[in-house]
Amino acid sequence: MIADSELILNADGSIYHLNLLPEDLASTIIFVGDPDRVGEVSCYFDRIDVKKGKREFITHTGVLRNKRISVISTGIGTDNIDIVFNEIDALVNIDFATRTLKEQLTSLDIIRIGTSGSIQGNIRMGTILASEYAIGFDALMQYYVKNYSEEEKDIQFTVINHFGTLGFTPYIGSASKRLLDQIAGELPKGITMTAPGFYGPQGRSMRTRNVYPDLIQKANAFQQQGRSITNLEMETAGIYALANMFGHHALSINAILASRLHDAFADNPKEIIDRAIRFVLERI
Incomplete structure (x- = not known):
């Protein structure tokens, strides 16, 4: 009880x-x-x-x-x-x-429709992108026992080695392959990086000094078996890791509103978000 x-x-x-x-x-x-x-x-x-x-x-x-x-x-x-x-x-x-x-x-089907910033130069603002995997740079999964697939372990190992002296251990979550096929078949896909904040944890600095000042550049250069880190946001890794743990199916669909490499933000965010919403609803 x-x-x-x-x-x-x-x-x-x-x-x-x-x-x-x-x-x-x-x-x-x-x-x-x-x-x-x-x-x-x-x-x-x-x-x-x-x-x-x-x-x-x-x-x-x-x-x-x-x-x-x-x-x-x-x-x-x-x-x-x-x-x-x-x-x-x-x-x-x-x-x-x-x-x-x-x-x-x-087992529930859970689809996130969220906003995100790209960290690859070939991903334009206005792109609708599906997260195949997500890397958690937050602390959520330090509190749960999750079984990791061999692919997730390989990505985690590569992340730890690539980013060097992090003060935490990143975790990995995976999209539902069924939902990827059902909803995101024709969409560009990538690895999403999930941060625990919008400013310092995403490499932004206005009046602050960051512990990881080259975070975006490091993420941009990441490669693992042909995969790259494509975008940065604040929820996907937690959704994927908990879905994997509980046995639910999850998929994150990202409306790309910003380019972190080009320091640019979309001038039509509502239109991009509405397009992502309609895209998911047509396929759900």
Whole structure:
């Protein structure tokens, strides 16, 4: 039996942060960072049946072409991904009445639609890119036991050697091969680098001095069996690693709004994000 302090429920029986009941959640879920972007996705649904929210976690569940879909805003960063992932897994795999694991576990499909900056010169702003793997430069997976595939171990080994004296151990997560084939077949693919912040952790400096001042240049030069680090953002590695750990399927679709090599930002970000949303919804 799972203790009250581990599985925290609200007075109405909903999960603590997401404020959702098990019946509120679909088995296909779209993650977005920005709470305002939830409506930008759900406006394409044929109907919306559930609208709930608490703090930065907004959920709309509805139907598109007879398929039930939930859209959840996670907020920024893998610390929030930790909350959202544990709670959606609890919603489908724990019996709230008995506080025990269900005998038959459910595997969810989770697609992140997020914004990102490219760190390769051949990836233009406006590109829609799929993350085949993700490297976590944050601390989330220092707290979990995850089984790594041989490919993930090889990438991790190469990352550690390439970046040199890091004060932490990067972790690796993989996209669902099924979702890659289903949704991202024709998209450019790469390795995504996930940072725990927007400024120093992504090599930005306005009035600060960074411990890793050449982070972008190092990432740009990374190669592993023909793969390169293509883009930089703040959630994908946490999503992939937790999905791999829990047995869910996850895919991150990145709308490239910035070029870190060319110090440029797109002048039409809303249009690029909407194109990524429509691309995913057409294939989901």
